[in-house]
Amino acid sequence: MSRESHSVMQHHRSNACWFVILIWLPFAYGQGEAACSTYTRCSDCLLENPSCGWCNDPSVFQREVGVAFQLSSLKPISLCRNLTELSSTFSCPAQNILFPKSSNVTTYQPSLPVQPSSVVVILRPGDPIQIPLTVTLPQSFPIDLYILMALTRSLEPYANGLKATATKLITTMQGLTSSFRIAFGSYVDKRLAPFSDRENLDNPCAGISQVCDSVYDFHHTLNFTNNATLFMETLNASVVSANLDAPDAMLDALLQIALCENQVGWSPAGQSRRIVFVMTTGDYHYALDGTLAGLVNPPLLTCRLSSSGFYQDSETFDYPSAAIISQVLNEKRIIPIFAHIGTFAMSYTTLANQIKSAFLGDLLGNVNNLPQVLSNTYATLSSTVIPVVTGASNERYLSINVSPQNNCAPGRLQTGTTDTCMNISVNSTVHYVATLKVTKEFCAQPNSTRTMAANIQFIGFGDLQLAISVMCQPCQSCLTTSYVNSSSCSDSGTQECSTCVCSPNKNGPTCNCSTDTQAISLCRPDTTTPMCNGRGSCVCGKCVCDSVGGVQYGGQYCQCDRNKCPMGYNSKGQLAICSGNGNCFCDSCSCNQDYTGYVCSCPTSQLKCVEPGAKSVCSNAGQCLCGICICNNVTARIGTYCEACKTCTGACNNILSCVACHITGTCGTQCANITYVQNRTSVPGYDGTMVFRSCSITSQSCEVIYELDRYATGLEANIYVVLDTTQKNYATLHGNGDCNPSQVIWPIPVGIVLGIIVVGIIALILWKACSKLGEFLEYKQWEKSLMEETNRSGSNPLFVDPTSSYSNPRYNPNQN
Numbered sequence: 086m087s088r089e090s091h092s093v094m095q096h097h098r099s100n101a102c103w104f105v106i107l108i109w110l111p112f113a114y115g116q117g118e119a120a121c122s123t124y125t126r127c128s129d130c131l132l133e134n135p136s137c138g139w140c141n142d143p144s145v146f147q148r149e150v151g152v153a154f155q156l157s158s159l160k161p162i163s164l165c166r167n168l169t170e171l172s173s174t175f176s177c178p179a180q181n182i183l184f185p186k187s188s189n190v191t192t193y194q195p196s197l198p199v200q201p202s203s204v205v206v207i208l209r210p211g212d213p214i215q216i217p218l219t220v221t222l223p224q225s226f227p228i229d230l231y232i233l234m235a236l237t238r239s240l241e242p243y244a245n246g247l248k249a250t251a252t253k254l255i256t257t258m259q260g261l262t263s264s265f266r267i268a269f270g271s272y273v274d275k276r277l278a279p280f281s282d283r284e285n286l287d288n289p290c291a292g293i294s295q296v297c298d299s300v301y302d303f304h305h306t307l308n309f310t311n312n313a314t315l316f317m318e319t320l321n322a323s324v325v326s327a328n329l330d331a332p333d334a335m336l337d338a339l340l341q342i343a344l345c346e347n348q349v350g351w352s353p354a355g356q357s358r359r360i361v362f363v364m365t366t367g368d369y370h371y372a373l374d375g376t377l378a379g380l381v382n383p384p385l386l387t388c389r390l391s392s393s394g395f396y397q398d399s400e401t402f403d404y405p406s407a408a409i410i411s412q413v414l415n416e417k418r419i420i421p422i423f424a425h426i427g428t429f430a431m432s433y434t435t436l437a438n439q440i441k442s443a444f445l446g447d448l449l450g451n452v453n454n455l456p457q458v459l460s461n462t463y464a465t466l467s468s469t470v471i472p473v474v475t476g477a478s479n480e481r482y483l484s485i486n487v488s489p490q491n492n493c494a495p496g497r498l499q500t501g502t503t504d505t506c507m508n509i510s511v512n513s514t515v516h517y518v519a520t521l522k523v524t525k526e527f528c529a530q531p532n533s534t535r536t537m538a539a540n541i542q543f544i545g546f547g548d549l550q551l552a553i554s555v556m557c558q559p560c561q562s563c564l565t566t567s568y569v570n571s572s573s574c575s576d577s578g579t580q581e582c583s584t585c586v587c588s589p590n591k592n593g594p595t596c597n598c599s600t601d602t603q604a605i606s607l608c609r610p611d612t613t614t615p616m617c618n619g620r621g622s623c624v625c626g627k628c629v630c631d632s633v634g635g636v637q638y639g640g641q642y643c644q645c646d647r648n649k650c651p652m653g654y655n656s657k658g659q660l661a662i663c664s665g666n667g668n669c670f671c672d673s674c675s676c677n678q679d680y681t682g683y684v685c686s687c688p689t690s691q692l693k694c695v696e697p698g699a700k701s702v703c704s705n706a707g708q709c710l711c712g713i714c715i716c717n718n719v720t721a722r723i724g725t726y727c728e729a730c731k732t733c734t735g736a737c738n739n740i741l742s743c744v745a746c747h748i749t750g751t752c753g754t755q756c757a758n759i760t761y762v763q764n765r766t767s768v769p770g771y772d773g774t775m776v777f778r779s780c781s782i783t784s785q786s787c788e789v790i791y792e793l794d795r796y797a798t799g800l801e802a803n804i805y806v807v808l809d810t811t812q813k814n815y816a817t818l819h820g821n822g823d824c825n826p827s828q829v830i831w832p833i834p835v836g837i838v839l840g841i842i843v844v845g846i847i848a849l850i851l852w853k854a855c856s857k858l859g860e861f862l863e864y865k866q867w868e869k870s871l872m873e874e875t876n877r878s879g880s881n882p883l884f885v886d887p888t889s890s891y892s893n894p895r896y897n898p899n900q901n
Contacts, residue, residue, distance in 0.1 A: 206521055210556070217517075218516070218519055222545055241482040261467075267311075270303065334399070521551075538553070700774055793805065
């Protein structure tokens with residue numbers, strides 16, 4: 086079974102975490118000035134923020150002191166800025182900029198599959214570094230194969246099968262490599278109840294009247310050898326044993342095989358592929374199972390094999406945990422292959438997930454397929470590249486992430502993993518990138534821990550050795566030239582990396598201010614109030630207020646919390662203090678000249694209340710408040726500019742009769758409130774932007790157009806109507822004529838109705854004809870089938886002939 090059959094538990098952070106970091110870094114650099122300028126000491130500047138640099142230039146310090154005195158600033162001088170700010174607006178000479186970067190020095194050994202073979206890394210806290218790696222799959226690689234078998238009665242058929250196929254197994258493995266060695270060991274279980282029968286430890290099969298080997302935990306039987314005959318003799322001499330419960334001591338055996346490198350005879354790490362082929366048909370015991378027998382202490386992480394190869398602490402210590410097995414196997418570069426039966430597939434899949442370098446093989450209940458299982462699994466592991474990081478201390482502060490490039494080309498990324506490449510062919514090269522990063526908290530550790538070693542193992546191919554050191558004293562070069570009680574610091578502080586670090590009783594930009602009781606009393610309104618209300622520092626008898634969330638406290642005693650200033654939406658739709666249109670003074674807004682209101686959200690200009698193309702504010706029908714039109718009569722006028730008139734839509738009908746009688750000259754004294762003009766320019770107050778409503782009157786088939794003010798309702802005391810007397814139909818209607826003489830139109834609807842009736846009759850005739858034709862065809866089909874039935878001859882399968890015939894077997898018609 087290939088490694089694809091189980092998912093690998095992630096040991097490192099995923100690539101998504103590094104993606105987030107890369108997205109954040111440009112933002113951090115963009116915001117670097119505000120963040121960096123808060124650090125007043127070089128060590129804080131370079132350790133706290135990887136985007137910050139320090140200007141170690143006394144002349145720049147003196148310039149900043151002069152600026153501070155001009156602004157009456159009492160804050161300590163910061164020479165910390167981001168790199169862009171240092172070299173541009175801060176004008177710090179390039180040779181005086183301290184901006185350390187993480188770096189590395191690589192060593193290559195072309196003969197090894199993993200390149201480079203070693204890297205010396207110097208890390209600045211917070212500054213990640215990437216190291217490109219390559220893994221080239223060799224044509225052949227030496228193999229150390231340890232056969233580990235559960236010699237219990239349940240595995241006896243497989244033990245016999247191994248004995249029968251051992252020669253084929255060795256021949257198969259020798260064909261895969263130019264150098265092959267093999268070793269052998271077996272395991273049963275602890276010689277304690279409830280794991281074993283205490284009364285029959287020497288012959289645990291006595292209860293079934295058979296002879297078995299005595300119970301033991303783990304027995305290393307044969308050291309690594311290339312002598313196939315010796316291995317066969319050792320294997321054939323092995324005898325099964327038995328235990329009481331189903332699980333066995335496999336983890337005890339794996340731990341001793343890994344820890345006892347010299348006793349077992351493993352080749353030096355990196356010079357061969359170390360493989361343990363585990364044959365089992367049962368489950369395994371793990372940590373805390375030993376408490377059933379009173380074993381509460383975990384096993385020692387040292388070799389505990391006796392001179393005869395038996396595990397001698399079996400009855401003293403508990404079983405190891407899967408985490409310990411994973412750690413030790415990976416550190417010793419050992420690849421376990423669990424050849425199991427399907428019954429316990431889930432159990433061994435879980436274990437393989439934790440070990441990461443493990444592979445699975447299914448025995449499939451066939452005692453003769455062991456060579457095939459081993460060969461297939463080895464083909465998978467020899468074409469699979471798995472990175473594992475080991476030996477990295479302080480994992481809480483150090484992260485090492487190894488990720489493949491180009492989606493593992495020329496192979497492919499294994500499903501369910503982010504770092505395992507599979508289906509890699511011989512002599513092909515896979516590219517990886519290792520990303521290392523250490524946090525600032527690392528430097529709080531003792532000096533002895535500021536260097537460390539780690540390995541990036543590519544299981545079965547080789548290692549990359551890392552020697553890591555951390556720049557926990559990035560300002561050491563300028564700290565060596567510090568001046569105590571420097572004149573630049575008013576003889577009251579140390580000039581450190583070109584800035585002043587004041588004595589405990591002094592503060593200010595150049596340590597020029599005292600922190601005595603009299604100075605402190607000037608920083609609070611009374612003796613019961615905390616100094617600067619607990620929101621700032623007292624420098625030279627004045628409060629230097631702190632900032633929270635980028636907004637600074639204010640007032641003589643920092644009593645004003647500018648974070649509590651009213652918020653409003655600015656022109657971009659974002660919440661901002663005083664809507665971005667004013668300044669906060671002690672919890673209240675002072676608006677700019679063009680704005681007013683509690684949160685400075687009301688523009689003083691009325692331009693937002695004027696309809697585009699118009700000149701009047703709110704269409705002369707409302708008031709402009711905060712740039713919004715408030716209509717005077719909301720029952721009549723609506724709209725953004727009060728431009729829509731609800732009651733104006735009926736104006737045409739309201740004066741329709743007056744216009745009609747005016748045209749025919751029959752008004753008399755009525756409609757005296759309406760004045761008719763020839764064109765718009767004759768309307769009083771017309772300025773070219775006035776909007777008119779178009780109306781029409783139709784009489785005797787004649788239509789005449791007239792206009793009136795858009796906002797007229799037709800009920801006003803004085804209405805101006807624009808009536809062009811030169812339009813086409815006006816003269817005809819004025820003379821009581823008819824624009825279109827009467828025509829006979831009744832034939833038109835009659836013709837339409839008759840046409841519909843005719844079409845309907847035709848449709849009915851066609852439908853009836855189709856129905857009759859269908860019935861006729863069906864009848865002819867029925868006649869044809871009837872004739873066929875009549876002429877057909879045959880027999881009834883249910884008919885039984887009532888006549889029976891019998892013959893006398895003794896009758897002979899030819900006999901006289």
